[in-house]
Amino acid sequence: MTYIITDQSGIPLPVLFRLLQYRELIPRLEEALGKFSKRDSAEVIQPVRSTVPLQKHDGFLGLMPTYMENDGVLSTKLVCFYNREAGSSLPGVQATVVLLDPEYGNVKAVIDGEVITAMRTAAVSAISAKLLMHPEAEVLAILGTGKQALSHYNVFTEIFPFKEVRVWGRTREGAERFVRSVGGAARACGSAEEAVRGADVIVTVTGSTKPVLFGQWVKPGAHVAAVGACRPDWREMDDVLMKEAVVYADSREGAIAESGDVVLSGAEVFAELGDVINGTKPALREKTTVFKSLGMGVEDAVSAKLVFDQWKATARRL
Numbered sequence: 001m002t003y004i005i006t007d008q009s010g011i012p013l014p015v016l017f018r019l020l021q022y023r024e025l026i027p028r029l030e031e032a033l034g035k036f037s038k039r040d041s042a043e044v045i046q047p048v049r050s051t052v053p054l055q056k057h058d059g060f061l062g063l064m065p066t067y068m069e070n071d072g073v074l075s076t077k078l079v080c081f082y083n084r085e086a087g088s089s090l091p092g093v094q095a096t097v098v099l100l101d102p103e104y105g106n107v108k109a110v111i112d113g114e115v116i117t118a119m120r121t122a123a124v125s126a127i128s129a130k131l132l133m134h135p136e137a138e139v140l141a142i143l144g145t146g147k148q149a150l151s152h153y154n155v156f157t158e159i160f161p162f163k164e165v166r167v168w169g170r171t172r173e174g175a176e177r178f179v180r181s182v183g184g185a186a187r188a189c190g191s192a193e194e195a196v197r198g199a200d201v202i203v204t205v206t207g208s209t210k211p212v213l214f215g216q217w218v219k220p221g222a223h224v225a226a227v228g229a230c231r232p233d234w235r236e237m238d239d240v241l242m243k244e245a246v247v248y249a250d251s252r253e254g255a256i257a258e259s260g261d262v263v264l265s266g267a268e269v270f271a272e273l274g275d276v277i278n279g280t281k282p283a284l285r286e287k288t289t290v291f292k293s294l295g296m297g298v299e300d301a302v303s304a305k306l307v308f309d310q311w312k313a314t315a316r317r318l
């Protein structure tokens with residue numbers, strides 16, 4: 001039996017949102033990041049994402065297979081992402097997660113990847129902030145107003161007591177629309193500089209291929225969760241920031257292969273988040289830190305298992 005857990009099967013995406021809750025997702029992701037960083041192939045096999053360029057459409061298909069033997073999870077995400085810099089209204093990222101039975105190889109479920117991608121990415125950024133931001137951080141700045149901006153806003157305001165949230169988008173209207181959509185508990189800023197000056201935590205979630213965040217604006221000791229610019233020639237941050245900050249990543253190999261901010265600045269990846277979780281590398285909270293997120297299959301695998309388990313439990317009750 002294959003379950004189709006997508007809005008094409010008549011299940012509205014908000015139902016999927018209800019199946020994933022940050023309070024359940026975050027501990028599972030922390031455990032998975034720790035397991036990944038041990039590089040024990042009996043525990044996790046997750047190669048760096050393979051990408052197929054879609055030249056005609058200025059995009060990429062990413063294939064993200066993962067096997068977690070002890071958890072009995074085999075999955076792959078298929079994700080298409082595009083350079084939508086020109087203000088196109090088409091979606092920048094579209095994803096599907098396929099969950100398989102590791103023993104027989106049959107497909108157990110095909111799950112919409114939009115909610116999983118939005119929530120697991122934001123949850124991992126929140127984990128980076130939990131580990132690396134100043135414990136008394138008060139001001140959060142978000143650069144970008146798309147899907148990731150919303151999931152980051154949701155999880156950061158759910159789990160941290162920020163006193164002020166600032167949002168910058170390419171257009172003032174976009175930032176104001178975003179602020180209205182979250183009920184006004186944020187302030188739209190007229191420039192990225194205005195948003196980030198003095199901020200304790202900065203989230204970059206843009207589709208930009210050129211820096212939108214510059215080191216000279218960033219308060220010493222701030223934490224940056226950098227989520228966009230997932231190609232080796234795309235940037236969100238300038239060299240000043242990349243060289244001044246201590247750089248953490250989800251996957252060292254992923255960052256070296258896919259992050260323009262790492263590759264083009266020549267910055268060194270100090271540690272993976274999983275190393276900090278495992279206690280093998282320190283969390284240098286007093287320094288300016290950048291968490292470079294590329295996204296990993298292992299994050300989709302644990303999220304898809306959570307959705308599937310919850311879905312089956314719900315379906316049994318109906």
Ligand SMILES: NC(=O)C1=CN([C@@H]2O[C@H](COP(=O)(O)OP(=O)(O)OC[C@H]3O[C@@H](n4cnc5c(N)ncnc54)[C@H](O)[C@@H]3O)[C@@H](O)[C@H]2O)C=CC1
Nearest residue numbers: 085092144145146147148205206207208228229293294295
């Ligand atoms: N690290 C990870 O695990 C993941 C990374 N991403 C990346 O995160 C970024 C945001 O993704 P979504 O929110 O899903 O996309 P989206 O299309 O919903 O939002 C993109 C936002 O970036 C803005 N933008 C585009 N070009 C810009 C520019 N030149 N300067 C400033 N803002 C610009 C758009 O106006 C929009 O607000 C993308 O780069 C995407 O590839 C997405 C999913 C997972």
Ligand SMILES: O=C(O)C1=NCCCC1
Nearest residue numbers: 079081117230294295296
């Ligand atoms: O991990 C993901 O999912 C993605 N990473 C980078 C670009 C879009 C999706």
